[in-house]
Amino acid sequence: MDFPEELKYTEEHEWVMVEADLAIVGISDFAQEALGDVVFAELPEVGTVLEAGKAFGVVESVKAVSDVYAPVSGTVEEINTDLLDAPEIINTSPYEDGWMIKIRMADAKAADNLMDAEAYQAHIDEEG
Amino acid sequence: MTIIGTSGLVLNEKLLFEHSAPGRKGYSLPKLDVPKTELAAELCREEISGFPELSEVDVVRHFTRLSTWNYGVDSGFYPLGSCTMKYNPKVNEVVARLPGLADIHPATPAHLTQGMLGLMYRLQESLAEISGFAKVTLQPAAGAQGEMTGMLVIRAWHEARGSKRTKVLIPATAHGTNPASAALAGYDVVPISSDGVLTLEEVEAHMNDDVAALMVTNPNTLGLFETNIEAICKLVHERGGLVYCDGANLNALMGIARPGDMGLDVMHFNLHKTFSTPHGGGGPGSGPVGVTAALAPYLPGPGVECDGKSYRLESVNESSIGRMMAFHGNVGIMVRAYAYIRSMGPTGLKHATEMAVLNANYVRARLEGVYDLPYKNRSLHEVVFSDKDLEGGCHTLDLAKRLIDYGYHPPTIYFPLVVKGAIMIEPTETESQEVLDEFCDAMIAIAGEARDNPELLHDAPIRSKVRRLDETAAARKPKLKWEEVG
Amino acid sequence: MRYIPHTAGDVAQMLGRVGVDTLEQLFVEVPEAVRLKRPLDLPEPVSEIELLREFKGLAEKNATVETYKSFLGGGAYHHFIPAVIDQLISRSEFYTAYTPYQPEISQGTLQAIFEFQTLICQLTGMDVANASMYDGASASAEAVLMAVRLTRRKRVLLSRALNPRYRATVATYCKYLGLELVEVAVGDDGRTDSADLAEKLDDKTAAVVLGYPNYFGVIEDVAAAAELTHQHGARLVTAVSEPVALGLLKSPGELGADIVAGDGQSFGLPLSFGGPYLGFFAVLQKDVRSMPGRLVGETTDLDGQRGFVLTLATREQHIRREKATSNICSNQGLCALMVTIFLSLLGKQGLREMAEQNLSKAAYARQQFASLKNFSIAFAGPSFNEFVVRSKPPVAEVLVGLEQAGILGGLSLADDYPELADCFLVCVTEQNQREEIDALVAALQGGAA
Structure with a gap:
C-alpha cells in the first residue's frame, strides 16, 4: 500500500496536500481498498464553509458507505466534478486524479498537526 | 453423496415491454351499459407511452417462465438465518381466499363483519398468550413498521410522564431496522457492544437519565438466548427506561418462555416468520406489536374490541400514537397466521419450537470442526459460523454461491456484523433429518473443494439461470427501468 | 403434526448427535425463572377438515362486495381481478421465496420488480419508482419525510381534501420529528383552496400534499399547485389512492409533481378488509438517492447475459442503519407482482x-x-x-x-x-x-x- 511522503493524513483516512493556504483532500489508498469499488461520491458545493473534523462528503461502494471528514477548517474552493460521473477514479488514482475537494484554509498552518506518512502507517498497523 | 442441484431446461424470457405488439389484448370488460362520458380535454392524458400490449397467453407464459428462475421454500432447503423460512401450509392459502374473508371492504360496518373481527380478535388474544403481553395491535404491516410502532409507543409513554429522554441503546448485533426505527421515533442511537450475550455491566455503563429505551433481540442474532435479560430489564426499569424486544426470533421460544414474562415492555411479531405466512418474494409481511398493560393506551388504532357479545373496531383514543396505515393492517396475512395457530394448537407450537432448536443444534453438531464456530454457548433456533477456516482464499460469499450449485438457498451471510464472514443458518422445524444431512454433506464437501479446488467456489454458481452479476456496474450507472430504444 | 417431519426415532438419533439426552436440555440457556411452566392457553389444534369448516363459518358472517x-x-x-393473477401468484417459486438477496436464484422476482418499477414510472410520469411500500398512507408519510430531507425544512402542508387516514398516518410518522403539519382548506368546488394554499406556503415549507383524485373524488388542479409550491422551493407530493384514474388523467409527473405516492390495490388486489395492499412510490431522477425502499437495477453477469440485482442499497437500513432513508425492509413484494400482472393484462x-x-x-x-x-x-x-x-x-x-x-x-x-x-x-x-x-x-x- 502506498502512502506518499509529501502528504499529510488523518485518523479517518483522508489525505491532505498543502499548497500555500490551499488544502487538496482525498481518501487514502488504505481507505479506498477497505471500501472496495467506489460507486458514488457526494461532494459539497463550492463555497461551503467546512469545520475540521466534520463530514463534508460521502463515498459509497456497493455494500458500504463512509463519511469523509474535513481535515482542516476553511471554504470549499473547488470540487473534483470528474468523480460525479466516474467515482471509480478514487480506486484507480486515490492521490492524483481521485482528489475530492480543495479547501481554502482559514489557517494556513492547520494541516501541520496532521500525521505524516510514517505516523499514518503506524496508525493503520495499530488499527489492525 | 447426491448433489440435488442440476441443470434442467430453463427458458429465456424477454421483458414484458419487449414482447408488446400494438393492438394485442389480454383482458375483457363488459360493454358499457351507461352513456359514455368524456372527461374535459385539459384533464386527459395521451396514451401511456411504453405500456405493454399483450395477450393473456403472453402474460401467463411470461410469468410462468420468470417463476422458474426463483428458488422458494417449496423448491428446497432455505436456511436463511433470522428469516425463519419454514414451510407455508397450503390450506392457509385456501382459507385466506374464501370470498367471505377476501372480498370484504374495510369500511363495511362492524355488525356486518363479525366473522372477520372475531378472527382478528382471537388472533390478538392468541399472540398475547404466546408472548405474555397484555395487549396486541395487529396494524403494523411488517416487522420494521412494528418496531417503529413500538418505539413511538415508548416515546408516547415517556412524553406522557413529562420525560424528555433522547437516546436509545442498541447492541451491535441488532438488525439494521432497529436503529432506523428508533430514529423515526426521533431518538438518537447509542450503539453498545455485545460479545455473544449482553451483560448487565455493558448496559449499566450506558444507562443514564437520557436513555429512553434499550432495544434487544431475544434470542439474539447469534441464535443465543440473552441469559441476563431479567436483570437487564430490571436495571433499565429502575433507571426509568423501557426495553423493546425484536421478536424476529420468536420461533425459538413458543411454549418455552414468554418475552412478556422476562420484563420486556414491547415486542413485535413477524407473522411471516414465526407464524408460517409466505414471504412473497419480499412481503407482504405483518408485524403485530405486543405491550404491557402500562403501554396499552398508546397503541395505534383502531384495534378490535369485544364486549362479550360482539366485536367492534375501537377508534383511536386521545393517548394513542395514531394510525400506521390506511386501514387495519395486512389482514390477509393475519388470516393465514390464525389458521396456522389453529392447526398447531398449544402443543404443536411448542413442538415446532423444540424441533426448530433441535434442527439448528443438529446442523451445528455436524458442521462444528469443519467450519469455525465463534460462539460456543448452546444455540437455540439458529447457528452462526464464520469463514475463518475456509481454505483456498475462499470467503463466505464463495461458499454461498457454491451452495447454489448444490441446490440450496444459501444461509444469511455477513450478518450479524460482529462475526467476520458470518454464515447464519436457521433450518426451522419443517426440515427433516435427511434434508439436514444432505445439506451438511454439501457444506462439508464445499469445505473440501475450497481446499483442493477453490476455483469451483470462485466460479460458482455455474448451474443457475445467470452467473455472478456485476453489482458495481449496476450501482455506478443505475438502470432502474426499461426504456424504449431510439 | 403434518408440517413437522420428525419421527420419535429421528429425534432420539438427532439428540444423540447433539450430545444431549432430552429436548429440555436444548433450552439450558433459558433461565428457570423465565420458563413458562404450563401449556399455552390456546384452543386445541384442528384437522384440515375442521379448519376449513371453522373458517367458512367465520366467512359466512361477513358482508362482502359480492353478497351486497x-x-x-x-x-x-x-x-x-382477472383470474390469471391468482393462478400465477400461486406458483410457489414466487410466494415461498423471500427478498432476492441471492440474485442468481431470484431472477424471477427481480425481473418482475424491474417491470413493476417501469410500469409505475410510465403510469405516474416519473423517472424512478421503488419496489413498493406498505400502502398508500405509509407511502405518503415516507414522501413527506423525503421532502423534509431534501429541503431541510420542517413545515408540511396537507390538503384537508387528502384522505383523512393518509393524513392521520402522516401525522403518526411525523409525531416526534419536530415537524409542523398545517392543513390547507377545501374550496366550495371540493378542490384544495388555492388561495389558502398560496397564503400558507412559505419559504419554510418542505412539502405540499394533495390527493389526485382527492378523498371527495374530485380532480385537483395539480399543475397550479405545483407552480405555487415550486415558487417557494417546496416539493409537491401527490397521493393517488385510486390509480385507475391514471388510465385517463394526466400523469402527476406531467403536471409537475416531485414525488408520487399511492396505493395499488385497485390493480388486481382483493379488498381483503384493508390489506395487504401496495404502496407505490415514484420520484425524479435527481432525488433517487434520497428515496426510501428497495430498488432493482439491470446489469450483466460474468458471461455478459442480462440480469437484475438489488441496487443503490447504501440508502437502506441494513447498511446505513439510523441514517437510512427509511426503516423499511420487507415490503409488499407479492402485491407488486399482482399489480405487474394486472397491468400487463390490461395494458x-x-x-x-x-x-x-x-x-x-x-x-x-x-x-x-x-x-x-x-x-x-x-x-x-x-x-x-x-x-x-x-x-x-x-x-x-x-x-x-x-x-x-x-x-x-x-x-x-x-x-x-x-x-x-x-x-x-x-x-x-x-x-x-x-x-x-x-x-x-x-x-x-x-x-x-
Whole structure:
C-alpha cells in the first residue's frame, strides 16, 4: 500500500496536500481498498464553509458507505466534478486524479498537526 | 453423496415491454351499459407511452417462465438465518381466499363483519398468550413498521410522564431496522457492544437519565438466548427506561418462555416468520406489536374490541400514537397466521419450537470442526459460523454461491456484523433429518473443494439461470427501468 | 403434526448427535425463572377438515362486495381481478421465496420488480419508482419525510381534501420529528383552496400534499399547485389512492409533481378488509438517492447475459442503519407482482377502457342522484369514480336503510369531516352494473332511508 511522503493524513483516512493556504483532500489508498469499488461520491458545493473534523462528503461502494471528514477548517474552493460521473477514479488514482475537494484554509498552518506518512502507517498497523 | 442441484431446461424470457405488439389484448370488460362520458380535454392524458400490449397467453407464459428462475421454500432447503423460512401450509392459502374473508371492504360496518373481527380478535388474544403481553395491535404491516410502532409507543409513554429522554441503546448485533426505527421515533442511537450475550455491566455503563429505551433481540442474532435479560430489564426499569424486544426470533421460544414474562415492555411479531405466512418474494409481511398493560393506551388504532357479545373496531383514543396505515393492517396475512395457530394448537407450537432448536443444534453438531464456530454457548433456533477456516482464499460469499450449485438457498451471510464472514443458518422445524444431512454433506464437501479446488467456489454458481452479476456496474450507472430504444 | 417431519426415532438419533439426552436440555440457556411452566392457553389444534369448516363459518358472517351491492370506496376499491393473477401468484417459486438477496436464484422476482418499477414510472410520469411500500398512507408519510430531507425544512402542508387516514398516518410518522403539519382548506368546488394554499406556503415549507383524485373524488388542479409550491422551493407530493384514474388523467409527473405516492390495490388486489395492499412510490431522477425502499437495477453477469440485482442499497437500513432513508425492509413484494400482472393484462387499451367505464358509470350515478328530491351533489368540481352526496335525511339512517335493501351505499363523512356530517361518499366502478346503480337510486327515492 502506498502512502506518499509529501502528504499529510488523518485518523479517518483522508489525505491532505498543502499548497500555500490551499488544502487538496482525498481518501487514502488504505481507505479506498477497505471500501472496495467506489460507486458514488457526494461532494459539497463550492463555497461551503467546512469545520475540521466534520463530514463534508460521502463515498459509497456497493455494500458500504463512509463519511469523509474535513481535515482542516476553511471554504470549499473547488470540487473534483470528474468523480460525479466516474467515482471509480478514487480506486484507480486515490492521490492524483481521485482528489475530492480543495479547501481554502482559514489557517494556513492547520494541516501541520496532521500525521505524516510514517505516523499514518503506524496508525493503520495499530488499527489492525 | 447426491448433489440435488442440476441443470434442467430453463427458458429465456424477454421483458414484458419487449414482447408488446400494438393492438394485442389480454383482458375483457363488459360493454358499457351507461352513456359514455368524456372527461374535459385539459384533464386527459395521451396514451401511456411504453405500456405493454399483450395477450393473456403472453402474460401467463411470461410469468410462468420468470417463476422458474426463483428458488422458494417449496423448491428446497432455505436456511436463511433470522428469516425463519419454514414451510407455508397450503390450506392457509385456501382459507385466506374464501370470498367471505377476501372480498370484504374495510369500511363495511362492524355488525356486518363479525366473522372477520372475531378472527382478528382471537388472533390478538392468541399472540398475547404466546408472548405474555397484555395487549396486541395487529396494524403494523411488517416487522420494521412494528418496531417503529413500538418505539413511538415508548416515546408516547415517556412524553406522557413529562420525560424528555433522547437516546436509545442498541447492541451491535441488532438488525439494521432497529436503529432506523428508533430514529423515526426521533431518538438518537447509542450503539453498545455485545460479545455473544449482553451483560448487565455493558448496559449499566450506558444507562443514564437520557436513555429512553434499550432495544434487544431475544434470542439474539447469534441464535443465543440473552441469559441476563431479567436483570437487564430490571436495571433499565429502575433507571426509568423501557426495553423493546425484536421478536424476529420468536420461533425459538413458543411454549418455552414468554418475552412478556422476562420484563420486556414491547415486542413485535413477524407473522411471516414465526407464524408460517409466505414471504412473497419480499412481503407482504405483518408485524403485530405486543405491550404491557402500562403501554396499552398508546397503541395505534383502531384495534378490535369485544364486549362479550360482539366485536367492534375501537377508534383511536386521545393517548394513542395514531394510525400506521390506511386501514387495519395486512389482514390477509393475519388470516393465514390464525389458521396456522389453529392447526398447531398449544402443543404443536411448542413442538415446532423444540424441533426448530433441535434442527439448528443438529446442523451445528455436524458442521462444528469443519467450519469455525465463534460462539460456543448452546444455540437455540439458529447457528452462526464464520469463514475463518475456509481454505483456498475462499470467503463466505464463495461458499454461498457454491451452495447454489448444490441446490440450496444459501444461509444469511455477513450478518450479524460482529462475526467476520458470518454464515447464519436457521433450518426451522419443517426440515427433516435427511434434508439436514444432505445439506451438511454439501457444506462439508464445499469445505473440501475450497481446499483442493477453490476455483469451483470462485466460479460458482455455474448451474443457475445467470452467473455472478456485476453489482458495481449496476450501482455506478443505475438502470432502474426499461426504456424504449431510439 | 403434518408440517413437522420428525419421527420419535429421528429425534432420539438427532439428540444423540447433539450430545444431549432430552429436548429440555436444548433450552439450558433459558433461565428457570423465565420458563413458562404450563401449556399455552390456546384452543386445541384442528384437522384440515375442521379448519376449513371453522373458517367458512367465520366467512359466512361477513358482508362482502359480492353478497351486497357495494358503493364503498374511500381508498379501497372493488375492481375486476382477472383470474390469471391468482393462478400465477400461486406458483410457489414466487410466494415461498423471500427478498432476492441471492440474485442468481431470484431472477424471477427481480425481473418482475424491474417491470413493476417501469410500469409505475410510465403510469405516474416519473423517472424512478421503488419496489413498493406498505400502502398508500405509509407511502405518503415516507414522501413527506423525503421532502423534509431534501429541503431541510420542517413545515408540511396537507390538503384537508387528502384522505383523512393518509393524513392521520402522516401525522403518526411525523409525531416526534419536530415537524409542523398545517392543513390547507377545501374550496366550495371540493378542490384544495388555492388561495389558502398560496397564503400558507412559505419559504419554510418542505412539502405540499394533495390527493389526485382527492378523498371527495374530485380532480385537483395539480399543475397550479405545483407552480405555487415550486415558487417557494417546496416539493409537491401527490397521493393517488385510486390509480385507475391514471388510465385517463394526466400523469402527476406531467403536471409537475416531485414525488408520487399511492396505493395499488385497485390493480388486481382483493379488498381483503384493508390489506395487504401496495404502496407505490415514484420520484425524479435527481432525488433517487434520497428515496426510501428497495430498488432493482439491470446489469450483466460474468458471461455478459442480462440480469437484475438489488441496487443503490447504501440508502437502506441494513447498511446505513439510523441514517437510512427509511426503516423499511420487507415490503409488499407479492402485491407488486399482482399489480405487474394486472397491468400487463390490461395494458395500454385496457386501463384506459376501465378508467372510462368508471368515469362514465360514476357520472351516470351522479346525474341520478342530482335528480333526487332529498339528495344533492356536494361539490361541483370534476370527479372520477367517486362523489360526495348531501342528504336531507340523516346519513346514518340512509345508510342503514340501504343495508336492509342489500346495498352498501357509501361512506359517511361525519367522523372525518364534521362540516360534512350530512354527506356521504359514493364510489362507482366497472363492477357496478347499471341495474345496481338504478336500484340504489330507487331505494333512496322509495324512501328506503
